[in-house]
Amino acid sequence: MAQWQEITGGVTAPKGYQAAGIKAGLKPSGLPDLALIISDVEAIAAGVFTTSQVRAACVDYCRQNLQAKHGARAILCNAGQANAATGEQGVLDAVESAQLLAGELNISPKSILLASTGVIGQRIKMTAMARGIPQLVAELSPSASDAAAQAIVTTDLVTKSIALETTIGDRPVRIGGIAKGSGMIHPNMATMLAFVTTDAAISPHLWQEMLSRAADRSFNAITVDGDTSTNDCLIALANGQSRTHAITEKGQDADKLEAMLTAVCQHLAKAIARDGEGATCLIEVQVTGAQDEKSARQVAKTIVGSSLVKSAIFGRDPNWGRIAAAAGRAGVQFEQENLRIQLGDFLLMENGQPLQFDRPAASMYLKQASEGAYLKEDTVLILVNIGNGHGSGIAWGCDLSYDYVKINAEYTT
Structure with a gap:
């Protein structure tokens, strides 16, 4: 209950x-x-x-x-x-x-x-x-x-x-x-x-x-x-x-x-x-396997804050390399051979190695999330594991669209 x-x-x-x-x-x-x-x-x-x-x-x-x-x-x-x-x-x-x-x-x-x-x-x-x-x-x-x-x-x-x-x-x-x-x-x-x-x-x-x-x-x-x-x-x-x-x-x-x-x-x-300016979907990044909660949140927030990750999601591009790169620069120590990345139900990387996946279907997953804006199904879920630690954390963000630039380019004019 x-x-x-x-x-x-x-x-x-x-x-x-x-x-x-x-x-x-x-x-x-x-x-x-x-x-x-x-x-x-x-x-x-x-x-x-x-x-x-x-x-x-x-x-x-x-x-x-x-x-x-x-x-x-x-x-x-x-x-x-x-x-x-x-x-x-x-x-x-x-x-x-x-x-x-x-x-x-x-x-x-x-x-x-x-x-x-x-x-x-x-x-x-x-x-x-x-x-x-x-x-x-x-x-x-x-x-x-x-x-x-x-x-x-x-x-x-x-x-x-x-x-x-x-x-x-x-x-x-x-x-x-x-x-x-x-x-x-x-x-x-x-x-x-x-x-x-x-x-x-x-x-x-x-x-x-x-x-x-x-x-x-x-x-x-x-x-x-x-x-x-x-x-x-x-x-x-x-x-x-x-x-x-x-x-x-x-x-x-x-x-x-x-x-x-x-x-x-x-x-x-x-x-x-x-409701991010110009956003079409919510992004949720869940990180596990970190040394502590703070480290996990730091990795999650770095990923969800990456302009390249955000742009890829807006473009419906399941580009896991951008997710891996953002995790690697988060300032948290981990072994890359432990890295696991999943986009929704699509496993993209495991044990630090890329996997074969259905790219068109993964792209459709991102497209469907954007079409569900302001509904519960508008969330793009990214799951990342970086090791065997007990620390886990979540961060939220949104995609980066053309409208974000337009809104802020004209903010005071």
Whole structure:
């Protein structure tokens, strides 16, 4: 029996959360561009952020608040302007955004976390922000997760949302999440933007540890184009409104909650990879036989991030040599005579030696995956074994199409 079940509601599925998403006039397109997630009570907050040395003002703002161990009540996200590389004025704009929302909600600015997405080098349109915040607060609803998910996207073709439910101490516990991301995806922490909520009661240090591990096994295991964003952030709130006992140490309940958190993050991460700009299919690389999980993930992510592998899959070319070459340059030690590569049901290489296989049928497998875009059967599965170790890992990505170049060549024009 499954440990949890999927439910509706996204970030407002857990008890004690509301959300909103509106058109504030931040995007030139006039589409929804301002989102808010709020907990009815102060929540434990955890976060993982970009490792880029060029960071948006919201990233440093959130880091400072989390390091100060403030509880959190709200997450405010604007789309349209990244507010990255905008100097001191960008920092002041971020602070003012928090102050404006704090005044409207009658809470402390220190209990507000911020996120931004859009064009690097552009400041937030503060006139539109100031005008939009009262409307945003007025639109808060326990059923508005979808509106918030829509308001955080940029080049995404679809919104990303999930909610799961399990039981702890015979009471229901829920985790919900929304995310955005399509291009500039090669996280060294999380992804473009992801927000997770739970009504579980948990200690701050355990929640942060769980989130960091979940990020490594999800958002840190995807790549679209090899570019890490200036604005990457994964923020998770836990408000305790399930009324279950507090999880303060490792054990069965902690393991169950972390497993569900990881499942939520993996669902959102795969949705981002599947929605890669111009992508026609999701690629999943499973690596086994490594010394440890980290090494296996490193090989998997190198393969799925290879422009040559991605291009071959888009061209429906079962070119196993590109997979072997990517595995070999991943920086993980293994003996090439142990290398085994399989594409779907097609075994291409074993014991470091090429095998005869039905090339037209393998090419058709890739073609069928591209025709199943946004369905479960759109996944191209690559299985790689590099030895006899116990380490295994998975990474996700997408193919590289002509449209990716077109979308990004015209991004600011």
